[in-house]
Amino acid sequence: MLDTLQSFAGFVVNIDLLSTYGYRLLLGLQITAEVVLISCSLGFVLAYPLSRARMSKNVFISSPALAYVTFFRGTPLLCQLYLVYYGAGEFRPFFQSIDLWWFFRDAFYCCIFAFTLNTCAYQSEILRGAIQSVPKGQIEAARALGLSGYSIARYVVFPQALLVALRPLGNELIGIIKASALAAIVTLLDLMGQTRFVFAKTFDFSIYLYSAIIYLAITQAISRLWNWMELLLSRHLIAGRPATMVLGPGARQGQAALDPLRAET
Amino acid sequence: MSWFSLLFGPTGWGPLLLKGTVITVLLSFTTVPFGFGGGLLLAVLKLSKNRAVRIACDAYTTFFRGIPDLLSLFIVYFGLQSLLNMSAQFFGDAWRIEMNAFVAGVIALSVVVAAYSSEVWVASLKAVPAGQSEAAKSLGLHPKQVFFLIVLPQLGRVALPGLGNIWTILVKDTSLISTLAVMDLLRASSEASRATTRPLLFYSAAAAIYLIFSIVSGVGQAYLERRSNQGYA
Numbered sequence: 001m002l003d004t005l006q007s008f009a010g011f012v013v014n015i016d017l018l019s020t021y022g023y024r025l026l027l028g029l030q031i032t033a034e035v036v037l038i039s040c041s042l043g044f045v046l047a048y049p050l051s052r053a054r055m056s057k058n059v060f061i062s063s064p065a066l067a068y069v070t071f072f073r074g075t076p077l078l079c080q081l082y083l084v085y086y087g088a089g090e091f092r093p094f095f096q097s098i099d100l101w102w103f104f105r106d107a108f109y110c111c112i113f114a115f116t117l118n119t120c121a122y123q124s125e126i127l128r129g130a131i132q133s134v135p136k137g138q139i140e141a142a143r144a145l146g147l148s149g150y151s152i153a154r155y156v157v158f159p160q161a162l163l164v165a166l167r168p169l170g171n172e173l174i175g176i177i178k179a180s181a182l183a184a185i186v187t188l189l190d191l192m193g194q195t196r197f198v199f200a201k202t203f204d205f206s207i208y209l210y211s212a213i214i215y216l217a218i219t220q221a222i223s224r225l226w227n228w229m230e231l232l233l234s235r236h237l238i239a240g241r242p243a244t245m246v247l248g249p250g251a252r253q254g255q256a257a258l259d260p261l262r263a264e265t
Numbered sequence: 266m267s268w269f270s271l272l273f274g275p276t277g278w279g280p281l282l283l284k285g286t287v288i289t290v291l292l293s294f295t296t297v298p299f300g301f302g303g304g305l306l307l308a309v310l311k312l313s314k315n316r317a318v319r320i321a322c323d324a325y326t327t328f329f330r331g332i333p334d335l336l337s338l339f340i341v342y343f344g345l346q347s348l349l350n351m352s353a354q355f356f357g358d359a360w361r362i363e364m365n366a367f368v369a370g371v372i373a374l375s376v377v378v379a380a381y382s383s384e385v386w387v388a389s390l391k392a393v394p395a396g397q398s399e400a401a402k403s404l405g406l407h408p409k410q411v412f413f414l415i416v417l418p419q420l421g422r423v424a425l426p427g428l429g430n431i432w433t434i435l436v437k438d439t440s441l442i443s444t445l446a447v448m449d450l451l452r453a454s455s456e457a458s459r460a461t462t463r464p465l466l467f468y469s470a471a472a473a474i475y476l477i478f479s480i481v482s483g484v485g486q487a488y489l490e491r492r493s494n495q496g497y498a
Contacts (some may be wrong), residue, residue, distance in 0.1 A: 074433075074479035077471045079451055083472065086464035182334035185444060192336060203349050206339050216331040223331075265399035 001190075003032055010222030014206045020200045030090060031108070035180050039112045040173055045120035050124035050132065054127060072121035078182050080118055085110040085186045111183040119176050126157075128174060129166035131157060168224035174219045191215070268466050271457075278457035285453030288367070292439045293432075295371050300378025300435065301428060306419075307379055308386030309412075322383070329380035333412035335441050342445055349480060354432055370442040371409065380434050384426030390416070393421045422493040429486040433479055440475070450474060 054063035088095065088104035093184065095101040102110045107264040132155050141154045184193035198204070271280045311322045329337050346364055393416050401415040402408075441454035454471040458464035 020487060022399060070480070071472070071476060074474040076437040076451065078440045078470050079468060082451070082455070082464065083468045086458060090465045092271075094421070178333040181335045184335070192333065194338075195336075199343075205343055208336065208343065212332045212336055212340060215336060217453075219331040220327070221299070261296055265357060 016202055017198075017207060018203060020212075021194075021207065022200070024194040024198055025191060025214060028189055029214060031188065031190040031193075032177070032180050032183075035108070035111050035115065035183060035188075036173075036177050039085055039115035040119060040176050042112075043123050043176075044169075046116070046120045047127055049122035051127040054124060054128050055131070069121045069125060072118050073125070077114070077118050077179050078185065081111065081114045081182055081186055086115045101146050102134060102242055107183070107186045107188040108146035110186065111180070115176060115180065118179075119172060122172050122175070123169065126165050127161070128170045129168075130161040134160050135166050163230075166233065167226065170222060170229075174222055177219060177222075178215070201260045202220060268463075271461060271463060271466060272470060274279050278453075280454045281457060281478070282450065282467070282470060282474070285448060285450035285471075286461075286478075289436075289439050289447060289450040289475075290478070291373065292370060292447070293436050294339055294365070296374040296378055296434060296435060296439075297432070299371065299375035301382050301431075303375055303379030304382030305386045307383035308390055311383065311388060326380045326383055329377055330384075334377055335444070337377045338373040338441055338445065341376050342369050345369060345372065366442075366445055366447045370445055370447050372437075373437060373445075374435065374442070377438065378431060381434065382428060383429045385424050385431065386420070388427065389420050389423035393419045422497070425490050425493055427485070429482075429490070432482060432486070436478055437475070438481065 004261060034139070037206060044055070053061050055068065056062045084104070085107065088110065091104075092101060103113075116147075131231055138156055138160075139152055140201055142156045148158070180190060181192035183190045184196055189197065195207055200206045271277055272282070307322050308328065310318050311326075314320060322430075342364075346369075346445060349364065395416055398411050399421070401411040406414070440451040443449050443455065446452075448456075450471050455469040458467040461467070
């Protein structure tokens with residue numbers, strides 16, 4: 001009986017394991033942070049032109065953007081990652097001829113590539129929803145006052161749109177942190193990858209719980225930070241925060257609350 | 266070989282992909298009652314008067330929403346396995362059960378989906394006006410009757426958009442089960458691409474099938490939402 005209890009306690013807490021392999025988790029955490037930060041910021045930069053393309057009145061511009069967004073939001077990220085990581089191998093001679101093979105040979109770059117394309121699609125929808133949430137009358141009024149296109153964007157649309165987009169963008173950041181665990185499946189030794197490595201070596205289940213605690217701490221911290229930022233930035237609004245989004249670190253459903261044409265994926 | 270005969274020829278991989286698609290669809294639909302049902306149960310418990318129950322349920326949701334879905338699946342899968350092994354040690358060999366990968370996958374997905382959907386259920390439980398259940402109570406209905414006859418039928422309409430979002434997440438999350446040795450669509454295409462060294466072809470095929478599945482469910486959701494909103498305008 002005591003043995004069973006002890007083995008159950010060891011199942012949950014194992015300090016030896018942490019002192020032996022803890023540094024591996026930290027090494028993995030660094031890789032996770034790099035992948036997430038690079039792909040999220042690249043995705044954000046690319047998302048704005050994509051959202052403009054999506055809102056364009058020209059069908060030849062808006063429909064490819066719609067196809068892109070539908071594809072990346074409608075298929076599993078793991079499948080997209082496999083497409084990039086394994087699919088690139090089929091073009092090896094081509095990539096070698098243009099001297100890009102070093103990029104697609106490396107799991108790290110492949111992950112960044114796939115995650116960037118993916119998050120770009122999600123973020124562009126967030127931005128589109130936010131930009132379209134600014135009432136048309138405001139833009140018309142600004143135009144009537146003689147403001148230039150740049151001034152309208154800079155002083156009228158963006159300050160309001162980015163406040164609306166803040167919460168879903170935070171959810172997207174959390175979503176990408178969670179999704180970055182998939183990198184482990186294509187052999188990258190990120191936090192999840194190191195966790196799997198340690199588990200394969202020791203068969204000690206508790207390493208998964210330690211890893212979970214690290215992920216949880218990060219996502220919770222970001223969630224708190226975002227709550228604080230939102231409070232800070234929306235304190236001029238009498239009614240408080242934008243009421244559209246009430247989702248916590250609930251992954252990537254945030255933008256849907258904003259999206260008037262939610263049906264397409 | 267041409268891509269056509271690789272997929273549809275007599276020795277093609279089409280049938281395997283088809284089987285994988287069936288597994289993926291089955292996984293998604295089997296998870297729904299447990300995942301959404303579990304989420305509703307969690308939501309009711311979250312609104313309970315007992316503080317300990319509330320805290321426990323909130324902790325569950327925070328935990329599974331705050332860690333990667335892949336990690337949740339591994340924790341549930343390997344955790345279940347270790348627990349089964351331990352119970353075999355304790356209760357004897359009659360408890361030495363081999364875990365079926367499909368069942369384990371459904372359990373793991375349900376755990377995650379329950380955590381996600383409980384938030385949607387909480388929001389929609391709060392959206393049903395309190396006057397409804399008060400009126401029902403004053404008419405002498407049993408608390409069970411109040412919940413099942415008055416509150417529950419009104420939940421669906423409010424919860425539908427949120428649950429639809431979680432359904433699309435669920436469909437995509439089934440691909441994670443391929444790492445647990447379930448022969449779903451993604452794993453089937455992995456097998457095919459390993460055997461033929463044509464990963465681009467087979468992963469594109471898988472992506473196309475997933476895409477069709479999500480577009481169809483999007484259309485289905487829009488239909489359901491329209492239907493459930495009839496008379497509410």
